[in-house]
Every structure is written in C-alpha cells, then in structure tokens.
Amino acid sequence: MRRGSIVQLIVIGVLAGAVASAVALIPDWLPTSASREAGRIDFVFWFVTAICIFVFSIVAAVTIYSVWKFRVKPDDDSDGPPIHGHTGLEILWTAVPALLVTSIAIVSAIVLAKDDAAGANPLRVNVYAQQFFWSYGYPGYGNKISSVLRVPVNRSVVLTMHSRDVIHSFWVPEFRQKQDLVPGVHATLHITPNKVGTYPVICTELCGLGHALMRSRVVVMEPAAFEQWAEKKTK
Amino acid sequence: MSTIAEHHDAAPVRHGPPPPPRGWRRLLYPGMLRAAWMVPLFFGIGSAIVVLCRWWGNYQPIWFGEIIVLIGALIAAPIGFLAGIGAFDYWVRYAIGSPTKPEDHSGHGAYSWRDYFRVNTDHKVIGMQYLATTIFFFLAGGLLAMLVRAELAKPGMQFFDNQTYNGLFSVHASLMIFLFVIPAFAGLANFVVPLMLGAPDMAFPRLNALSYWLLPIAGIMMLSSFLVPGGAFASGWTGYAPLSVHQPLGTIFFNMGVQWAGASSIMTALNFLVTIITMRAPGMTFWRMPLLVWANFTTSLLVVIATPFIAGSQFFVMFDRVMHTHFFDVGAGGYPLGYQHIFWFYSHPAVYIMMLPGFGIASEVISALSRKPIFGYRLMALSLMAILVLGFSVWAHHMFVSGMAPWLRVPMMITTLMIAVPTGIKVFSWLATIWEGKLNFATPMLWAVGFVSMFVIGGLSGIYLGAVPIDIHTSDTYFVVAHIHYVLFGGSLFTIFAGIYYWFPKMTGRQYNEKLGKLHFWLTFVGFNLTFFPMHLIGTQGMPRRVSDYAPQFGNWNLFISVASFALGASTIVFLYNMVTSMRRGAPAEANPWRALTLEWQVSSPPPIFNFDEIPQVVGNPYEYGVPDARHAVLNGDRAATDTEVRSH
Numbered sequence: 001m002r003r004g005s006i007v008q009l010i011v012i013g014v015l016a017g018a019v020a021s022a023v024a025l026i027p028d029w030l031p032t033s034a035s036r037e038a039g040r041i042d043f044v045f046w047f048v049t050a051i052c053i054f055v056f057s058i059v060a061a062v063t064i065y066s067v068w069k070f071r072v073k074p075d076d077d078s079d080g081p082p083i084h085g086h087t088g089l090e091i092l093w094t095a096v097p098a099l100l101v102t103s104i105a106i107v108s109a110i111v112l113a114k115d116d117a118a119g120a121n122p123l124r125v126n127v128y129a130q131q132f133f134w135s136y137g138y139p140g141y142g143n144k145i146s147s148v149l150r151v152p153v154n155r156s157v158v159l160t161m162h163s164r165d166v167i168h169s170f171w172v173p174e175f176r177q178k179q180d181l182v183p184g185v186h187a188t189l190h191i192t193p194n195k196v197g198t199y200p201v202i203c204t205e206l207c208g209l210g211h212a213l214m215r216s217r218v219v220v221m222e223p224a225a226f227e228q229w230a231e232k233k234t235k
Numbered sequence: 236m237s238t239i240a241e242h243h244d245a246a247p248v249r250h251g252p253p254p255p256p257r258g259w260r261r262l263l264y265p266g267m268l269r270a271a272w273m274v275p276l277f278f279g280i281g282s283a284i285v286v287l288c289r290w291w292g293n294y295q296p297i298w299f300g301e302i303i304v305l306i307g308a309l310i311a312a313p314i315g316f317l318a319g320i321g322a323f324d325y326w327v328r329y330a331i332g333s334p335t336k337p338e339d340h341s342g343h344g345a346y347s348w349r350d351y352f353r354v355n356t357d358h359k360v361i362g363m364q365y366l367a368t369t370i371f372f373f374l375a376g377g378l379l380a381m382l383v384r385a386e387l388a389k390p391g392m393q394f395f396d397n398q399t400y401n402g403l404f405s406v407h408a409s410l411m412i413f414l415f416v417i418p419a420f421a422g423l424a425n426f427v428v429p430l431m432l433g434a435p436d437m438a439f440p441r442l443n444a445l446s447y448w449l450l451p452i453a454g455i456m457m458l459s460s461f462l463v464p465g466g467a468f469a470s471g472w473t474g475y476a477p478l479s480v481h482q483p484l485g486t487i488f489f490n491m492g493v494q495w496a497g498a499s500s501i502m503t504a505l506n507f508l509v510t511i512i513t514m515r516a517p518g519m520t521f522w523r524m525p526l527l528v529w530a531n532f533t534t535s536l537l538v539v540i541a542t543p544f545i546a547g548s549q550f551f552v553m554f555d556r557v558m559h560t561h562f563f564d565v566g567a568g569g570y571p572l573g574y575q576h577i578f579w580f581y582s583h584p585a586v587y588i589m590m591l592p593g594f595g596i597a598s599e600v601i602s603a604l605s606r607k608p609i610f611g612y613r614l615m616a617l618s619l620m621a622i623l624v625l626g627f628s629v630w631a632h633h634m635f636v637s638g639m640a641p642w643l644r645v646p647m648m649i650t651t652l653m654i655a656v657p658t659g660i661k662v663f664s665w666l667a668t669i670w671e672g673k674l675n676f677a678t679p680m681l682w683a684v685g686f687v688s689m690f691v692i693g694g695l696s697g698i699y700l701g702a703v704p705i706d707i708h709t710s711d712t713y714f715v716v717a718h719i720h721y722v723l724f725g726g727s728l729f730t731i732f733a734g735i736y737y738w739f740p741k742m743t744g745r746q747y748n749e750k751l752g753k754l755h756f757w758l759t760f761v762g763f764n765l766t767f768f769p770m771h772l773i774g775t776q777g778m779p780r781r782v783s784d785y786a787p788q789f790g791n792w793n794l795f796i797s798v799a800s801f802a803l804g805a806s807t808i809v810f811l812y813n814m815v816t817s818m819r820r821g822a823p824a825e826a827n828p829w830r831a832l833t834l835e836w837q838v839s840s841p842p843p844i845f846n847f848d849e850i851p852q853v854v855g856n857p858y859e860y861g862v863p864d865a866r867h868a869v870l871n872g873d874r875a876a877t878d879t880e881v882r883s884h
Contacts, residue, residue: 027772028776029772029775029776030708030775030776031776031777040704041704041705041707041708044702044704044705045699045705045708045775048698048699048702048705051698052695052698052699055691055695056691056692056695059662059666059688059691060688062666062670063666063669063684063687063688066666066669066670066672066674067669067674067676067684070605070669070670070671070672070673070674071674071675071676072673072674072675074675074677076673076675077830078606078673079606079607079673079860079861080605080606080607080671080672080673080860080861081607081671081861082607082608082859082860082861082862082865083607083608083610083667083671084608084610084611084612085610085611085612085613085614086610086611086667089663089667090611090614090660090664093659093660093663094656094659094660097655097656097659098653098656101652101653101655101656101698102652104652104698104701104702105645105648105649105652105702107702108648108702108703108704108705109645109648109703111704112644112645112703112704115704115707116641161638165477166475166477166478166481167475167477167478167571169636169710169711171711171779173708173776173777176704176707176708177707177708178636178707178708178710178711179636179638180636180637180638181638182571182572182637182638183477183565183571184565184569184570184571185571185572185638187638200777200786202777202779203779204710204711204712204779204780205475205711206401206470206471206475206478206781207478208401208470208478209397209398209401210397211397211401211781211782212397212782212783212784212785213784
C-alpha cells in the first residue's frame, strides 16, 4: 500500500469515528442516573460504547475506502489479485476482538458483583405484581402496603419479587435495574437510590391486555420524610 | 414466465405428469381437487373421534369447540390436505404393498403455472415454490408491521384495542421468523445447493416436496388465528408461559403452526445433510465446497438438534391448556422458567439458523463480484462450525433478568461475547475479500455489502446486550427491537435479497431490471436505517417493547419511525414490480452472467431438468478468481484435460 492511501484510510476512519462519537454524545442516551447501581451500569455502557466506536471506525474506513477506490465499471472483465489469506492478519483479527470482549466481560462481571451486593442495613421491600397493578409491602413496618414505592435516599434497598399471576418485570429506567417477577420465583434486586425525585416503574414483560398501562411510581425521599411516612399506620 | 422445461423440448422422455383422467375419476387423482374433499373428510374424522371419545368417557361438554378445532382443524385437516394433493401417495402404496409407480421422473419440471401447485419433486421447482410462498408471508408480515407502526405513530390508542395490537406484533414476528426468514433460506438453498454440489436433485425428492407443503399449512394457520373468537395469539412470538397458557383460542393456532413449520424445517435439514454428505460430485471434498454449502450444512445441524426443543415447548403450553397438565402451573408444582430455558435453547440457535445461510450467500456474492478468492476460506468455514458449537451455550443471555439461577449469568455472558470472535472473523474476511478487488456493484453486491455494514451495527449492539449490566437496563426495551431488526432485517433479509437478485437469472432464465434493483436497495437501505436506528435511542431512554401506548416524551421519535417505516414498506413495491415484470419480460439471461466459478453457473439458465447432462468433475477450489487457468470443475467433454488435472490434485 502506498503512503497516500494509508493517510486516506486513516482520515476516513477518523471521520467515521467522529460521526459515531457525535451520535453517541449529542442525544441523551440514558435517563437521569438516580442510583449508585446506575452509575456503575453507565460506566459499562460508555466503556462498551468506546470499544464499539473503535471497531466501527475501522470497519467503516475499510468499507468506505474499498467502495470508493475498488469499484469498476460493470463491463470490466479483469480479476482482482488472487490473495487467499494472510495468517498474520487472521490471527490478529481473532486475537484483538477476543481481548476486547474479554475486557468487556471482566468489567461487566465486576459491576454485576458490586450491584448484586446489598449494602449494610438494607431496607427490605416486597414487590407484588398482578395483572395490571403494582403494590409494595414493607415487612419492617408492620407489612404496610403502598401502591407507590417510597424509598429513602442513600440507603440500600432490597426488593423481593412476588408475582400473583403471570410474568411481569420491574424496571425503573433511572435506576437502570430490572428484574422479572415469575410466579413461584422470589428473586431479589438491589438498589441504592442516590437522588431524591419521582421516577416511573414500568412493566417490561408482556403480561396481557393491560401491559402497556401497568405503571407505577417510585418516590425517593429524604430519610426523615421516609421514616415519617413509613411509621404512619394508614397509607 | 419462462419455465424450466422450455429448454428441453428435445428431451427423449416426455416429462411432466400424465394428464388427469376425465369424469368422476378425476376426484381420485392427486391434486387440489382431491384435497378439496379430503380436507373436510379428515376434519370430520378428527372431530368425530373427539366427540366419540368425549361421549364414551362422558366428558362434558361433549361438543367442545376448542378440542374439535385442535384435533379436527389443526391436525386432521392438514393431514387430509397433504394426502389429497398426493404428498403421501408413493409411501402409502409402498406401505400397503400395492405396486408403486416406477420412477419416470414425471414429478420433475414445471410446464405451466399449474405445476407449481402440485406435489413436485424437482428441487428447482420446490425452491421456487418456497420463495413464492415465503415472499407472500413476508408481505403479510410486513403489512402487520405497518399496522403496528400506524398504532404507534401517536401516544394513546388510535386504531386497535390492546388484544388486537398484541396479536398484530405476535403474528408479525411469527410469520417473519417461521414463514419467511427460515424457509426463504431453505428455498434458496433448495434451488442452489444441489446445483452447487453437482447433484441431479436432493437426496430425498419426495421428502423435499412434503417439507415444502407443510409450510403453507403453518402460515395459513398463523394468519387465520385472527379470525377465531378472541383474536390472534397475543403473547408474542416468544409465547412465555404462564401467560400463553391462558390466552384465547388463537394461541393453539400458534402452538400447532410452529409444529408444522418446525417439521418442515427438520425434514429439509435432514435432506440437506444427507445431500451434502453423500451427493457431492466426484472431487468435491469438504474443503472444496462453496461456503453456501458449508453454511447450509451447519444450519441444518442446528435445525436438526435445536428445533425439537421449540416443538416441545409449544406442546407443553398446549398440553397445559387442553389436557390440564401442569408444566408451568406453580400452584401444581410447575416451573414457568422451564419454558424459557427450553424455548431459548431452540430460539437462540434459531438466530443462527436465520443468519448462517445469509453468511453463505454473502460469501458467494462478495467473492464473485469482487473477482477475488474469498479471504481465509478455511477459517470462514471453521468459524461457521464455531458459531454452531458456541450457539448452543448462550441461550440464557435472553434470561439475564428472568430470575434464573444468578450464577448462570457470567458464564453465559462470556460465551455470548465469545461468539463475537468467529462472527468478527467473518466480517473482517469479507472486508479483506473486497480489498483490492474489482468491485462490480450490481444489485446483489449492493445488498451483500449493505448486509456487512448493517450486520456490524447489529453485532455491536449485540455486545451491549451481551454485557449483563447493560442488558439489565435494556432488556425488553426498544433497544432490543432495534438490535433484532439490525440482525434479522439488515442481516438476514438483506442477504435474502442479495441471493434472490444473484440467482434470479439462474432461476428464471431472465435478467432482472438493474435500475429498479438498485432503487429497491437504496430505498430499503435508507428507510431501514431511519426506521430502526432511532429505536436504540428510545429504548435506552426508557421505552419498553410490546406496548400499544407509551409515555408522551417518545411521541416525536415514534412518529418519525412510523413515517420512515411506511417508506420502508413502500420500497417492497419496487421489488415486487421488478420481480413480476422481469420474470415475464426480462432480457434472456446468460448461463453465467456473473462469471462465477461455482457449479450452478456452469449449466444453462434455467438449468436442464436434471441439472447436469454429465456428472461434473471437481478439480479445484470454488473461488479461484484471478488465478490463471484455475478451475473449480470440468464439465462436458473436457475429459482429456481433466485426467491430468485430477491426478495433480
């Protein structure tokens, strides 16, 4: 390859990378981050995005350059050079992606382990789902039942899942955490809210007619306000 | 339309079926007429068995519509149809000891349009039957998608109620998967693989015909579920239990439709395996097989191993419903997550069933139209095998948030991410193949290169979904919808179009309209990206999938997506117009318009009725473009030259 074509290739790659970076950075890809887990998950998201932009730039550069430089007229009868392979290149593009995905796997596994670990003195809440309602029980507060999930800020919350009919899924986009509620399976989900506010709870597993409307809210409160609410006998 | 037979007017044997008898005997002659009375007869027999059993056992109510529909309409009537058109005639005669008709090849070839509507044992005719049928269901599935997008154009409910909406996207996905992508690849391979192998037909032509005729049954079953009380099956193509157990009647149309389509897939896959293993032309070692043949070999292995699992999963759901078994009933000791494990043990490999044949098509098109050997041929074949093996070890990545055993997540994540390695090898090898080639951007090449670039995006979004923490956020959102469409539309469908345009001259003997082909590509390419790319964004921002209504903040993007999707849908009209007019009036095609080396191009377009007048002798690799005097095979009269070449290899 001539030096000129290497420069052209790199320029196309940088341009493709710039376009991809703009797509990654200009829109708000992720909603507000309102939990400690969300912060970690966002880190994985951007880590993977960086790697993907790198891979995309290389592929785009080679594709665009080839389409631009190697196209011929339909009546051109000549053949290309009979290159059958290149062991070095083939080892390279086996090894480099293997390393990249290994790094993603390691980062993901660490984040997953951290997100799965409940903090000290967690608040325990039972999440109940039925077609097409959410309700929340607080075993630490005389099994108080609420139709809105209220949790204190900066305290670890352990949600235990209970489905009364079919499969539902508990998702708060601002927490980035999601867990299916399967009849008979009492999975747990760990959330450490770190931003006061009200966020949507969305059912993300098709559960029948009212699936699209199966919504509820989570309210992250100051600890004192939460205690005051939780101690009250009535809802 | 030109038929395969036109080129064989001088053939010594009169091909085609004998003319049907006149008078009432015609009712006994295999065909649509016989099917027309055997379908109601079998329906009656099936229903009578149900009613008699219920009467004898005193099960109330004796006339129970649901079971009558299941046994009578969904099991017995289709068997009656198959018997009526004559799919079983030979085997029945053989089984009862009456003389079988000697093979006079009367089942081969097509002489008029009617021959496409009878049981035909010619792999080329069957390939065309497959393609016409699958394109029909592609259009049906596409129209359903248009209705889905119409409903989603604005927040709130516009045109449909929730049950209908859930039915629309469920039937859309089921048709596209079971009646379009999987069988369209089977149809292309049906036409091409025997030719590529230098074989006169598939190993089991009658089984081949039967596999085809199971397909329309499955498709009509899934579509007709809209007509039954309660509407179409509405628990998604994934049909998760226990929701699917308690849905209206339409659900059993899905449960049984999958059985018929699955049986069709398995029979075809067995046929491909035996054909590829036993019917390669002399000299064609495994390492001289075109990559399309490799791809169908690995796909067939996947189908044979995996498809019984989805059949089982749908039977379990149906048994829970009609027999009151308790596979997925927690109250009676059932295990709902078991459904997902069994379902995805098929349905993840199914993703590769829907992609590997496309990899094969891309390899054929890219190599021939770049005028270069495929880069790293052996690694290309081996990476198919690697995907086959790894593909069975990743199913639980669909279940990261399902509540399954938590320890399974990290191992399944590692295997999932590892699949990126063989897939990456294929992408890089295609790019290295076009590098320094002489790229002829005819329509098939546009689709093939378009496929590589779109599949890269689909593959990269797959990395996001493979990483457990990101998947926890994006699972069951529009991000997943975007991902599967980049893989199955930008991947599978683009390669199906590449294949249809690439082999169109071979199949029909006519050339398609190049300008319209390019227009079709660009409309689809742009429409596809405008439709599906924004779905990534609204997914990560918080829009769940499978909802008829959504938060107002996503209104603008959804309107944009709907408008783009209508443009995308309209691009199909260009395709249809091109196909229909070119088939009737296109310029006659040369035998080898792409100057390709593989065997299907060494015979006339369309090919002779038994493909090769003389068994070809394979003497080299299939992609030796640019190698002076290289040949893949020797045909017709080159014996003197051949002998030395055979010895030297």
